[in-house]
Amino acid sequence: MNSISPQSLLASLNWRYATKEFDPTRKISGETWEALADSLVLTPSSFGLQPWQFFLVESESLRAELLPNSWNQKQVVDCSHFLVLASKISMEEEDIDRFLSRTIEVRGGDIESLTGYRDIMVGFTANMDDAARLNWAKLQTYIALGQLMTSAALLGVDACPMEGIDADEYDRILGLREKGYTTSVACALGYRAESDKYASAPKVRFEKDEVLSTLS
Numbered sequence: 230m231n232s233i234s235p236q237s238l239l240a241s242l243n244w245r246y247a248t249k250e251f252d253p254t255r256k257i258s259g260e261t262w263e264a265l266a267d268s269l270v271l272t273p274s275s276f277g278l279q280p281w282q283f284f285l286v287e288s289e290s291l292r293a294e295l296l297p298n299s300w301n302q303k304q305v306v307d308c309s310h311f312l313v314l315a316s317k318i319s320m321e322e323e324d325i326d327r328f329l330s331r332t333i334e335v336r337g338g339d340i341e342s343l344t345g346y347r348d349i350m351v352g353f354t355a356n357m358d359d360a361a362r363l364n365w366a367k368l369q370t371y372i373a374l375g376q377l378m379t380s381a382a383l384l385g386v387d388a389c390p391m392e393g394i395d396a397d398e399y400d401r402i403l404g405l406r407e408k409g410y411t412t413s414v415a416c417a418l419g420y421r422a423e424s425d426k427y428a429s430a431p432k433v434r435f436e437k438d439e440v441l442s443t444l445s
């Protein structure tokens with residue numbers, strides 16, 4: 230396993246910023262996009278259940294429709310790749326069984342050996358009402374968002390995470406509810422425009438000892 234140095238990691242994390250202006254002429258290459266897509270697939274989730282789907286909005290007309298439902302943030306139309314991270318609305322026993330079948334497919338073994346794990350997952354999801362289950366699924370999509378942003382930074386790709394969107398309108402425009410999903414958060418990806426003054430703005434963060442405490 231290749232590891233990068235602490236300095237390289239911090240250089241990338243300091244280089245990244247929430248990009249306000251993308252250069253609409255610069256596109257992410259196929260190879261780089263596939264790596265970002267794989268980083269989404271590789272995102273860890275609670276129990277490994279992956280209660281999400283990621284929608285890459287390529288269509289210019291769909292992006293134009295999303296724009297007024299995104300506080301008119303131009304990143305939606307100017308970025309190279311615009312992604313909507315959506316949460317699974319329900320998590321039924323059949324979804325858990327699908328995940329267990331996939332586990333056997335990938336790792337081998339027999340499904341009976343996973344009965345105990347199945348019971349735990351069924352119990353966990355059954356203990357929540359619909360709102361709590363959806364909130365749980367939404368939390369998982371934010372792990373994907375974090376992984377995506379860090380991966381992008383390491384690849385030299387700019388990103389803007391976006392909560393300034395009307396999730397209900399996104400669902401309607403993209404037809405997500407019919408597919409069993411609802412919009413959680415979006416992320417614009419591409420390359421910064423030279424005119425974006427935020428690129429050089431110092432990071433505003435609390436001091437490390439204010440946010441990280443050691444309890445010994």
Ligand SMILES: Cc1cc2nc3c(=O)[nH]c(=O)nc-3n(C[C@H](O)[C@H](O)[C@H](O)COP(=O)(O)O)c2cc1C
Pocket residue numbers: 245246247248249302389390391392393394414432
């Ligand atoms: C979940 C999330 C949602 C955000 N939504 C928006 C957004 O809609 N528009 C925007 O310009 N920035 C958005 N941001 C960017 C934050 O304002 C930004 O990350 C924060 O101010 C720290 O600055 P930096 O990312 O440039 O270091 C969002 C960030 C996160 C993590």
